Amino acid sequence: MKIVLIGANGQLGSDLVRVLRPAHDLIPLTHADVEVADAQSVAAMAAQHKPDLVLSTAAFHKVDMCEQEVERTFAVNVYGARNLALACRDHGAALLYMSTDYVFGGDLERCTPYTESDLPAPATVYGVSKLAGEHLIRAVLERSFIVRVAGLYGVAGSSGKGGNFVELMLRLAREGKEIRVVDDQRTTPTYTLDLARQIAALIETDQYGLYHATCQGECTWYEFAGEIFRQSNLEPNLSRARTGDFGEKATRPAYSVLENGALKRIGLDRMPPWQEALAAYLAERG
Numbered sequence: 001m002k003i004v005l006i007g008a009n010g011q012l013g014s015d016l017v018r019v020l021r022p023a024h025d026l027i028p029l030t031h032a033d034v035e036v037a038d039a040q041s042v043a044a045m046a047a048q049h050k051p052d053l054v055l056s057t058a059a060f061h062k063v064d065m066c067e068q069e070v071e072r073t074f075a076v077n078v079y080g081a082r083n084l085a086l087a088c089r090d091h092g093a094a095l096l097y098m099s100t101d102y103v104f105g106g107d108l109e110r111c112t113p114y115t116e117s118d119l120p121a122p123a124t125v126y127g128v129s130k131l132a133g134e135h136l137i138r139a140v141l142e143r144s145f146i147v148r149v150a151g152l153y154g155v156a157g158s159s160g161k162g163g164n165f166v167e168l169m170l171r172l173a174r175e176g177k178e179i180r181v182v183d184d185q186r187t188t189p190t191y192t193l194d195l196a197r198q199i200a201a202l203i204e205t206d207q208y209g210l211y212h213a214t215c216q217g218e219c220t221w222y223e224f225a226g227e228i229f230r231q232s233n234l235e236p237n238l239s240r241a242r243t244g245d246f247g248e249k250a251t252r253p254a255y256s257v258l259e260n261g262a263l264k265r266i267g268l269d270r271m272p273p274w275q276e277a278l279a280a281y282l283a284e285r286g
């Protein structure tokens, strides 16, 4: 398959390059090559490369900044998604778009994972923008995969956010700092190499639609930090914090665990338990 990968030097993008390159005619593009918020740039990309599939990891996803920079957020995540869908439609390509657990508001009482049929109710500008992106793609394009993910970490680190949570925890532990982590937000940390392998399996099918794809299980960020230190044989001064303690502008969901329901239905859920994925990541980073 001829695949254009947008955001190829990002966190997920870097692992997608590793996984997809051996099996496909892969054209890895960076932000310098294409601007998804610019319809002409996207159309020119599609006209030049004529891909079978466009796979985009591009997003403006600094969640607190999104609350203030609404126009920029919508330009990339909403109009950008539409630009990609229109270009794919015009050139006969399929599209894979990355979305987020933040399409769910995640109320405090919730304790069952969200499936693809649960009604989204985002509580942040970022979540609203990604959901609007999903809808615009589905309105324009028949052949699309929309993949909602959560809590990504990978060896490249998130270029949009600057690093990843695991590396931040390990650095703070090395520096001997007191570490406070929220214990009232439940999610599923997900290693981008596992996700890249899952996406590689999904695009081999023609089962277009909406998918949740995270590692198995769930934890709070505090519990995730505890497991990072346990597996790394570190015993830093770790304590619980609560949402709002750090003056965040965006209201993050208290519960945003996703069930890989659609992947399970087509017999394709390949995601490992989050603790196993973390062990693989720690081994890989050395």
Ligand SMILES: NC(=O)c1ccc[n+]([C@@H]2O[C@H](COP(=O)([O-])OP(=O)(O)OC[C@H]3O[C@@H](n4cnc5c(N)ncnc54)[C@H](OP(=O)(O)O)[C@@H]3O)[C@@H](O)[C@H]2O)c1
Binding pocket: 006, 007, 008, 009, 010, 011, 012, 013, 030, 031, 032, 034, 035, 036, 037, 056, 057, 058, 059, 060, 061, 076, 080, 098, 099, 100, 101, 149, 150, 151, 152, 153, 157, 158, 159, 160, 161
């Ligand atoms: N990270 C998470 O925890 C998380 C959770 C849920 C969902 N997601 C979604 O998963 C996807 C991948 O996340 P990630 O952590 O791999 O992100 P990332 O490391 O920030 O990678 C995003 C890539 O897209 C490029 N990009 C950004 N804006 C662009 C634009 N306007 N036009 C073209 N390219 C652009 C970036 O390039 P530059 O850096 O050079 O701009 C980067 O290569 C995103 O869509 C995000 O919304 C992430």
